[in-house]
Amino acid sequence: MKVAIKWIKKGYKIATVLDFVGLSESTYYYNINHNSEDDNSSNNPNGRPIPGYSYSYAGEKISDEQIKEWLLELVAGDGFPYGYKKLTTCLKEDYMLKINHKKVYRLCKELDILRPQRKIKNRHPRRLAKRDEISNSNQLWEMDLKYGCITGIDQFFFQLSVIDVFDRSIIDYHLGLSCKAEDACRVLKKALAKRELTKGMDLPVIRTDNGSQFTSKLFGSTCQSLGMKYQRIPVKTPNMNAHIESFHSILEDECYSRNEFQSYIEVYEIVSEYMRYYNNRRRHGSLNNQAPTQYYRAVKDKKIKPEVFIA
Structure with a gap:
């Protein structure tokens, strides 16, 4: 550290010296700030000095103690206490004070008048995917975007598809220059109809x-209204979504x-x-070399015995 300071005082660039001696800038400035004999006004060892006042729009210095009194008055005023961001707005408008929400937060914390953080309740709690035994069509569908x-x-396009894990059919898909939660909901509804x-x-x-598209409230509420169980x-x-990922690999390679x-x-x-072609003619080794639609109908008509597997 002393060597670095010595060379910096000689006029060499700080970044060059610190890089040469293997010292990070944060370590250098931390030591400089804490060892400086000239900086006796700082009340905050972890950052810039706290001045203890703010300015009004008229240029008048207003002490932190006065600001705290105003904050207490604002909190008690209507009986419906604001959070620190709204209190910041009140100080600016009612008392013509130049102040930001970070300082108001600090002062409110010192006064112990911060409102407790509200707890956000998820209307559609996340259910983690788990391995299940798949023995028939319409048991597990996977949906993803490519x-x-x-x-x-020189523009991207998007394809969102839903696959039946059992028979590998792409039941429905969206193709467009954008893909939103509304598109995912529409594909899901059309797949059920088909x-x-x-x-x-x-x-x-x-x-x-x-x-x-899938973490949106719209998609969660749509699944709920349709009576479908939804897993993320x-x-x-990605191995938990292996079948749609495999389809995307095929789609990329063949199309x-x-x-x-x-x-x-x-x-x-x-x-x-x-x-x-994929749904009606492309043969799958995992489907006894049948196309997805052909395999789906054969199982549905009980012409072949379905194979049970874990997905």
Whole structure:
């Protein structure tokens, strides 16, 4: 530290000296501030000196003690105490004081008049995904978002799909230049309609990651109104959403990467055609080399015995 100060006093750049001696800037400035004999006015060893006053708009110095009295008057005034941010506004408007909410927070804390933090209740509590035994269609659905690039206009497009984990069908999907919670809700409702499922029946569990479309209040309330159980996977566990992730890998390899899309219309035409191919003609090794739609109908008509697995 002494060596660094010596070279800095000779006129060398602080950053260069500190880098050479292996000393961080925060350590240097901390020691400088605490060892300075000139700074005797600081009441706050962890930051800048606390002046003990604020200015009014007229340029008059107002002591912290006076400000505290005003705060107590404001809190007691109407009998309905404000939080520190609203008290800041009152000080500015009622007493013409130049002050920010950080100082008001500190003064309120010293007076012990801070309002307790309100507890936010989640209307749709998060249910973590867990492994379940899957033995039939419409038991577990996974939903996720994938994006691609339109080379011709240098813009992204988004595809949100819902897959039946058992028969691998993409029951419904959204394709657009944006993807919001409203789109996720619409896809979910259309998927239920396509499978002829309504509230009161044994509905599938819907599993998603923690994307903004799925953590929204709208999506949670929609699942609740539809009577569906909703799970979100823990952070950094894409294997819990393995089937939709696998589909996205297939989609990228067989569709997105093989086309340089020039417009959204081209995206819509090519991706829509691929989705028809995927559901109706593409054979899956995990489905006895049958296409998803074919396998779904065969199990539904009891032509084949379904295989039970854990997902």
